[in-house]
Amino acid sequence: MEVVIVQDATAGGELIAETIAALLRRKRDALLGVATGSTPLPIYQALTGLVKSGAVDASGARIAQLDEYVGLPQGHPESYRSVVLREVVAPLGLSEESFLGPDGTAEDVAAACEAYDRALAEAGGVDLQLLGIGTDGHIGFNEPCSSLASRTRIKTLTRQTREDNARFFDSIDDVPHHVITQGIGTILEARHLILLATGEGKAEAVAQTVEGPVAALVPASALQLHPHATVVVDEAAASKLK
Numbered sequence: 001m002e003v004v005i006v007q008d009a010t011a012g013g014e015l016i017a018e019t020i021a022a023l024l025r026r027k028r029d030a031l032l033g034v035a036t037g038s039t040p041l042p043i044y045q046a047l048t049g050l051v052k053s054g055a056v057d058a059s060g061a062r063i064a065q066l067d068e069y070v071g072l073p074q075g076h077p078e079s080y081r082s083v084v085l086r087e088v089v090a091p092l093g094l095s096e097e098s099f100l101g102p103d104g105t106a107e108d109v110a111a112a113c114e115a116y117d118r119a120l121a122e123a124g125g126v127d128l129q130l131l132g133i134g135t136d137g138h139i140g141f142n143e144p145c146s147s148l149a150s151r152t153r154i155k156t157l158t159r160q161t162r163e164d165n166a167r168f169f170d171s172i173d174d175v176p177h178h179v180i181t182q183g184i185g186t187i188l189e190a191r192h193l194i195l196l197a198t199g200e201g202k203a204e205a206v207a208q209t210v211e212g213p214v215a216a217l218v219p220a221s222a223l224q225l226h227p228h229a230t231v232v233v234d235e236a237a238a239s240k241l242k
């Protein structure tokens with residue numbers, strides 16, 4: 001695992017956007033796995049800047065979603081489909097056809113999860129997966145104690161994660177209890193993993209991810225098992241590293 005400490009979130013976003021641009025120059029139709037939440041927004045802004053300045057052509061890129069709330073209508077502004085379309089697909093000038101995501105509105109959620117794992121494999125697998133990290137060490141919505149071999153499936157959010165995400169909704173009561181998330185095993189199949197963590201609130205989870213044992217209690221520690229994993233942290237998120 002490679003750990004890169006940057007000054008702040010903007011610098012982290014720029015660094016990762018350059019890595020994505022380099023990938024797209026090598027592989028025009030790269031499949032980019034994207035996370036939602038606040039942390040990756042500087043990446044998407046920096047990548048959009050590179051595209052607009054002509055530094056990279058992203059028109060062949062394909063985008064895959066990491067997770068999705070169960071039960072939110074697809075058009076709900078906080079469904080992760082809406083967020084990815086708004087923050088990534090539209091700014092990069094891509095069409096919805098370039099986008100893959102799990103169906104959080106499916107009646108048969110288990111079948112939708114299996115279908116999503118199949119769709120990712122049929123698309124040739126994720127070339128570069130962007131990850132954030134929860135204060136409890138989750139990646140995607142693999143909460144502590146998730147199997148490190150897990151596949152895409154339905155999970156129940158912890159109270160902590162629902163509280164963390166309540167800022168996107170009118171109240172915590174509106175935050176769904178269930179999500180579909182790529183499993184840790186699914187995530188580990190991506191060719192390159194890049195986790196960005198910013199702010200002091202992530203410092204403990206980052207320290208356990210990077211320096212703790214590989215353990216289901218800290219799902220992000222599974223990155224230690226990956227042959228090409230990069231953890232980009234700002235100084236605050238790095239503050240508990242030895």
Ligand code: F6R
Binds near residue numbers: 034035036131140141
């Ligand atoms: C969301 C996701 C989550 C977030 C994590 C951190 O797609 O994968 O694991 O990355 O909850 O969220 P923020 O970045 O909002 O702190």
